[in-house]
Amino acid sequence: MSTTELAPAPPARRRTTPQVRTPKPRGRRLTVLVGAVLGVGALVTAFPFLWMVATSVKPRSESVAYPPQILPKEPTFEYFVQLFQDLDFGRYLVNTLIIVAISMVGLVFMAMAGYGFAKFSFRGREPLFFLVLVTMMIPVQVTMIPTYLILNGMKLTNTLVGVALPSLVTGFSVFLFRQFMTTIPTEILEAARMDGAGEARVFARIILPMSKPILAVQVVLTFIAGWNSFLWPLIIANDERYYTLSVGISLLNQQIASNPSLQMAAATLMVVPILVVFVAFQRFVVQGFALSGLK
Incomplete structure (x- = not known):
């Protein structure tokens, strides 16, 4: 009997599934915080434009009213x-x-x-x-x-x-x-x-x-x-x-x-x-x- 026949078979390699790393709670909170700050900044930047468009369709009585209102109650294109x-x-x-x-x-x-x-x-x-x-x-x-x-x-x-x-x-x-x-x-x-x-x-x-x-x-x-x-x-x-x-x-x-x-x-x-x-x-x-x- 040859030596190759007596040699034990090599053990089968185990397949390892890649582990999916879940984002850390700290990193997730930081992402949410940055997104919230950017959203607030975008809203503050766009507010004058939104105010301009909303005021353009307000009646004059609403545009000079105090306290001012953002959205018109009775829009008009006059x-x-x-x-x-x-x-x-x-x-x-x-x-x-x-x-x-x-x-x-x-x-x-x-x-x-x-x-x-x-x-x-x-x-x-x-x-x-x-x-x-x-x-x-x-x-x-x-x-x-x-x-x-x-x-x-x-x-x-x-x-x-x-x-x-x-x-x-x-x-x-x-x-x-x-x-x-x-x-x-x-x-x-x-x-x-x-x-x-x-x-x-x-x-x-x-x-x-x-x-x-x-x-x-x-x-x-x-x-x-x-x-x-x-x-x-x-x-x-x-x-x-x-x-x-x-x-x-x-x-x-x-x-x-x-x-x-x-x-x-x-x-x-x-x-x-x-x-x-x-x-x-x-x-x-x-x-x-x-x-x-x-x-």
Whole structure:
């Protein structure tokens, strides 16, 4: 009999099931405490917005009542109707949307500039990009008077084009486009050129589709800047027909006696569209800011 036949069989290994660690009571209490603190902080932060929306649908008697009540007893939308029928807020809204639409055209020019700085080598590229960065350090108030004189010489005062033209291209947006487009592989562009694609087609078919996150960021920033524009429209437009929503809200106290419900209705009309745009593009905004700093 061989030695292998006499050797005892090795003992079978016992299967051990992984033990699930239950969270410690202390860690669970800390998580609950942090969540409660964050919830209270979020409620405190959102309370002015909730108060504004609730007051906009209150009758005037409830908005000036003491002690104040958060929720309206008899909601009404009469002040929103009054804004458009009696106070010409419909014209202000159309003017603001036109200014935003003109500003959106500048996204194409800023994307082209960012693409050129990111993917082309030409003489003077670094000094030109340095000048773009320098414009970010100059306060807007410093350039208002020269810009007004230039637009006045071009007969663009009291026009919506004159209101939107100074913010058509900004150095910060060109910088963001350039930072993002440096992350696009150059090999993809070279392959498209070898297949016979021109630069316009490369930009339209490759660069812009791959730049959706930063485009979403710029759409939100451009919309907010155009929607909230106040000081420059007030300077460049002397005619009430070219006022924006923010200018109309600032003049509301001068046009009518103090009415908190009417003022909150105008403020709600101003704030809610910005929130809607931000929520719609929130995922792309976070992604765009995260990727724009990568090399």
